[in-house]
Amino acid sequence: xxxxxxxxxxxxxxxxxxxxxxxxxxxxxxxxxxxxxxxxxxxxxxxxxxxxxxxxxxxxxxxxxxxxxxxxxxxxxxxxxxxxxxxxxxxxxxxxxxxxxxxxxxxxxxxxxxxxxxxxxxxxxxxxxxxxxxxxxxxxxxxxxxxxxxxxxxxxxxxxxxxxxxxxxxxxxxxx
Numbered sequence: 001x002x003x004x005x006x007x008x009x010x011x012x013x014x015x016x017x018x019x020x021x022x023x024x025x026x027x028x029x030x031x032x033x034x035x036x037x038x039x040x041x042x043x044x045x046x047x048x049x050x051x052x053x054x055x056x057x058x059x060x061x062x063x064x065x066x067x068x069x070x071x072x073x074x075x076x077x078x079x080x081x082x083x084x085x086x087x088x089x090x091x092x093x094x095x096x097x098x099x100x101x102x103x104x105x106x107x108x109x110x111x112x113x114x115x116x117x118x119x120x121x122x123x124x125x126x127x128x129x130x131x132x133x134x135x136x137x138x139x140x141x142x143x144x145x146x147x148x149x150x151x152x153x154x155x156x157x158x159x160x161x162x163x164x165x166x167x168x169x170x171x172x173x174x175x176x
Contacts, residue, residue, distance in 0.1 A: 006046075006051070007042075007043060007046050010049075010051060010055045011039065011042055011043075011046075011055060011059060014055065014056045014059050015035070015039075017056065018035050018038060018039075018059055018060070018063055019031055019032075019035050021060065021063060022034040022035045022038070022063060022067075025063070025064070025067050026067055034063065034066060034067055034070070035063070037066050037070075038059065038062050038063040038066050041062050041066060042058070042059055042062050045062075054133075054134070054137065056134075057133075057134050057137035057138065058137070060134075060137065060138050061137055061138055061140060064138055065140075106161060106164050106165060106168075107157075107161065109160075109164060110157050110160035110161050110164060111123070111157065113160050114153060114156055114157065114160070117139070117149055118149050118152055118153035118156055119153065120139065121135060121139065121146060121149035121150045121153050122149075122150060122153035122154060122157060124138060124139075125150045126154075132146050132147060132150075135150075
């Protein structure tokens, strides 16, 4: 059985990173609630946490799952006419805001065309510079699947960029 002080020592150092991630995922208006819900769930399930494993990855997984379940719940409870623009977009609509200062518009466009699983894998690997093991924890899948999604996602991204730039008469050097 883990104590309150163990929870504070292991989980609280990750609060700022979790808040930053919550802002990326849910936007600043919902980040506080998302982080609070994440820590409540983490505390409730702390008895099952293995202190020899990566606490940050464990907390990220809880944060990610909480956001997905909240977004789905909100999305499916509201009639279509009541959805605002934020809820009507796919669950990763935070990417445009997050990446607008980081990536050129053609890359933002290409990322928006990709399926969520490939886009998330590429963003976690190439923008957040996560390890395969961290990504596997966040996405809750085997490392081999992560490697496959990153590889396929990068190829998809390059193909989309090439098509976009050819259509717009632009010559670009690509990632590979």
